[in-house]
Amino acid sequence: xxxxxxxxxxxxxxxxxxxxxxxxxxxxxxxxxxxxxxxxxxxxxxxxxxxxxxxxxxxxxxxxxxxxxxxxxxxxxxxxxxxxxxxxxxxxxxxxxxxxxxxxxxxxxxxxxxxxxxxxxxxxxxxxxxxxxxxxxxxxxxxxxxxxxxxxxxxxxxxxxxxxxxxxxxxxxxxxxxxxxxxxxxxxxxxxxxxxxxxxxxxxxxxxxxxxxxxxxxxxxxxxxxxxxxxxxxxxxxxxxxxxxxxxxxxxxxxxxxxxxxxxxxxxxxxxxxxxxxxxxxxxxxxxxxxxxxxxxxxxxxxxxxxxxxxxxxxxxxxxxxxxxxxxxxxxxxxxxxxxxxxxxxxxxxxxxxxxxxxxxxxxxxxxxxxxxxxxxxxxxxxxxxxxxxxxxxxxxxxxxxxxxxxxxxxxxxxxxxxxxxxxxxxxxxxxxxxxxxx
Numbered sequence: 001x002x003x004x005x006x007x008x009x010x011x012x013x014x015x016x017x018x019x020x021x022x023x024x025x026x027x028x029x030x031x032x033x034x035x036x037x038x039x040x041x042x043x044x045x046x047x048x049x050x051x052x053x054x055x056x057x058x059x060x061x062x063x064x065x066x067x068x069x070x071x072x073x074x075x076x077x078x079x080x081x082x083x084x085x086x087x088x089x090x091x092x093x094x095x096x097x098x099x100x101x102x103x104x105x106x107x108x109x110x111x112x113x114x115x116x117x118x119x120x121x122x123x124x125x126x127x128x129x130x131x132x133x134x135x136x137x138x139x140x141x142x143x144x145x146x147x148x149x150x151x152x153x154x155x156x157x158x159x160x161x162x163x164x165x166x167x168x169x170x171x172x173x174x175x176x177x178x179x180x181x182x183x184x185x186x187x188x189x190x191x192x193x194x195x196x197x198x199x200x201x202x203x204x205x206x207x208x209x210x211x212x213x214x215x216x217x218x219x220x221x222x223x224x225x226x227x228x229x230x231x232x233x234x235x236x237x238x239x240x241x242x243x244x245x246x247x248x249x250x251x252x253x254x255x256x257x258x259x260x261x262x263x264x265x266x267x268x269x270x271x272x273x274x275x276x277x278x279x280x281x282x283x284x285x286x287x288x289x290x291x292x293x294x295x296x297x298x299x300x301x302x303x304x305x306x307x308x309x310x311x312x313x314x315x316x317x318x319x320x321x322x323x324x325x326x327x328x329x330x331x332x333x334x335x336x337x338x339x340x341x342x343x344x345x346x347x348x349x350x351x352x353x354x355x356x357x358x359x360x361x362x363x364x365x366x367x368x369x370x371x372x373x374x375x376x377x378x379x380x381x382x383x384x385x386x387x388x389x390x391x392x393x394x395x396x397x398x399x400x401x402x403x404x405x406x407x408x409x410x411x412x413x414x415x416x417x418x419x420x421x422x423x424x425x426x427x428x429x430x431x432x433x434x435x436x437x438x439x
Contacts, residue, residue, distance in 0.1 A: 046079040047332045052097070052104040053082060054090045054319070056158070059352050071339050078332050098122055105327040106336065108157050111145035111318045115391040118148055124323040125151040129334050137341070141381055142358040145318035148389050154320030155337065156358040160285040161380045162217065162315045164307065167192075168300040170199065170280040178281075178304035182221070182247060185281070185307040189257035192280035203270040203282035204252060206263035206408045212400040213387075216315060217283055218244035220385050223310040226400075227388045227429075234425040236400065237418035240310075245414035249407050263408050275299065285317070287354035289373040303376045316384025318358075356381060392428050399424045 053064060064082045071080050083104075085093050091113070097103050103122055117123045130152060135143070138156070146154035166178045174191035189201025205214040216226065224240035227233065235241070252258050259265060259273065271288060273279040275296045283306055292299055306314055321340065327333050339345075343361045350357050350368070356377055357363045368374045390396060403421035406412040412420070 046077055047329050048079045048081060049106065049329070049333050049336055050081045050104045051083070051336070052090070052094065052107040053084050054087045054108045055084050056353050060084055063349070063352055067340075067345075071336060074339065075332075075335060078335065080336060101326070103324040103326045105329075105333045106321060106323055109154070109320055109322055111320055112387065112389070112393050114146070114148055114153055114320065114322070115389050115393070117322070118153060119391045122324055122326070123153050124325045124327065124330070125153055126155070126323065127152050129323075129330075129337075130155070134338075134341075137359055137361065139358055139360055139363060139381070141316060141384055142318060145316070145386055145389075146320045146322075154322040155341065156318040157321040158319040158353065159356040159358050159381075160287070160317045161356060161377050161384050162283055162285055162306060162317075163303045163377055163380060164305065165274060165282050165284060165288060166302050166304055167274065167277060167280050168302050169277070174280075178302060179307045180305070181307050182218075182309045186251065186255060186257070189251065189280065190255060193257045195256075195260075199278050199280070200259040200273070201257035201280050202251060203265070203273060203279045204248060204258045204262045204408075205265055205267060205270060206405060207269070208266040210267055211404045212397050213315060214283065215245060215248060215400075215404055216385075216387070217306050217313075218248055218309075220313040220315075221306065221309045221311055222247075227390070227396075231388055231390055232429055234422035234429070236425075237415070237422040241418055242415045245404075245407055245418060249410070249414055252408060253410065263405055274301075286356055286373070286377045290354035303373055305376075305380055312383055314380040314384050316381060316386050318386075390429075390432075392432055395428050396425050399428070 053060070055061070061084050064084055068080050068082050072078065087110075094104075094107065094109070098120070109117070114123070135152075142156040142159050143152065146152055146156060164178060170192050171177060171188065174188065176188045176191055179185040179188045185202065191201075192199065193201040205211050219226070219236060219241050222240045222244045224238050224244060225235045228235050252262055259270075259279070267284060270279065270282050271284065271291070274282050274288075275292065277299065289301075289303065292301060305312060321337065323330065323333055323337070341359065343359055343365075346357060346359050347362045347365055347367060349355065350362060356374075357365075357368060362368065363378055368378065387393065387397070399421045403412075403417040406417040406420075407414045
């Protein structure tokens with residue numbers, strides 16, 4: 001999904017936040033005097049709210065500038081300070097602020113960061129702020145990523161589901177339509193594969209972040225799971241998992257229907273191939289169709305569900321807006337949150353960043369419903385799966401990513417790569433189980 005799907009390093013004594021479409025920082029306010037009890041005393045100055053946000057693309061800073069201006073016009077007693085940080089720098093920035101006891105009031109984070117932050121006891125649960133009426137405004141699936149250990153710790157700020165993008169011209173020339181099953185995918189890819197002209201049937205990612213994710217599409221479609229229900233054991237090396245990885249490896253090496261050297265390609269490498277008409281099919285997120293409309297308006301393409309085997313699934317990804325416990329004026333911060341979830345503003349966000357709407361009202365708007373791309377992606381969202389929320393997810397996903405690389409390079413068989421990764425992941429999970437609580 002989003003760049004926010006990098007993970008976090010441990011912070012402070014718990015360690016620093018590690019690797020994964022807005023930025024704000026904390027109190028007390030420098031414009032306020034501090035009384036004998038340590039509480040700020042009003043001096044007539046504005047309340048200051050700091051928001052730490054992440055940069056989704058070049059539209060982020062202009063959007064935030066407009067957001068600050070409109071919010072302050074509606075709330076003249078509040079000074080909104082928005083700091084926009086690149087996703088790659090954002091995790092370190094947040095780590096530094098937390099370690100310095102200077103956490104932001106509000107922040108835009110990747111969902112997969114949430115368990116780590118909750119374990120550090122720095123995130124404010126929002127259950128007391130979110131009324132039943134407000135909760136009912138959200139598409140239920142979009143709140144799943146902010147719910148952890150029975151509490152709601154955030155609200156979705158960016159939502160995506162994944163779909164199969166198909167080059168309509170290449171598929172028509174092959175006498176095919178978008179594939180519905182794994183067998184269909186193989187057949188269509190074989191017909192479209194034309195290496196002499198540098199045209200490839202299906203793009204497979206094998207480098208950097210989300211290499212593991214590209215396999216989860218097949219794992220889930222085959223009825224497999226990443227971890228067991230209580231997240232104490234790896235289950236991705238089940239027969240379903242091995243079969244899913246074998247299928248991906250066979251696409252690369254047995255049937256040769258992918259681009260060569262798959263481990264040299266990440267998401268940003270596959271998308272240009274599709275834009276140039278050299279890739280018949282690729283799986284990616286909702287932002288991509290907006291890029292296609294802008295960059296290659298004459299390209300004929302269509303979206304379809306990710307090919308199924310036993311189950312029809314997609315991946316659901318959210319980034320969340322969270323509040324920190326250290327925020328002194330939570331009422332003022334909440335005013336901004338309520339402002340931010342105005343339907344008109346959220347529709348503008350969806351249009352600007354190519355993210356799916358999280359509000360039911362926006363999802364029912366003519367703009368969303370009249371678009372075949374939006375409509376298809378929204379229809380997939382109810383079947384979306386999230387990666388497990390776990391405080392050591394960075395390490396877990398790194399181990400799975402290594403297994404993907406080993407299998408794609410054929411240094412290990414799919415079964416051996418997954419079994420070895422499961423052993424390493426189980427050791428990580430055991431460390432969490434035996435760690436002192438509340439530390």
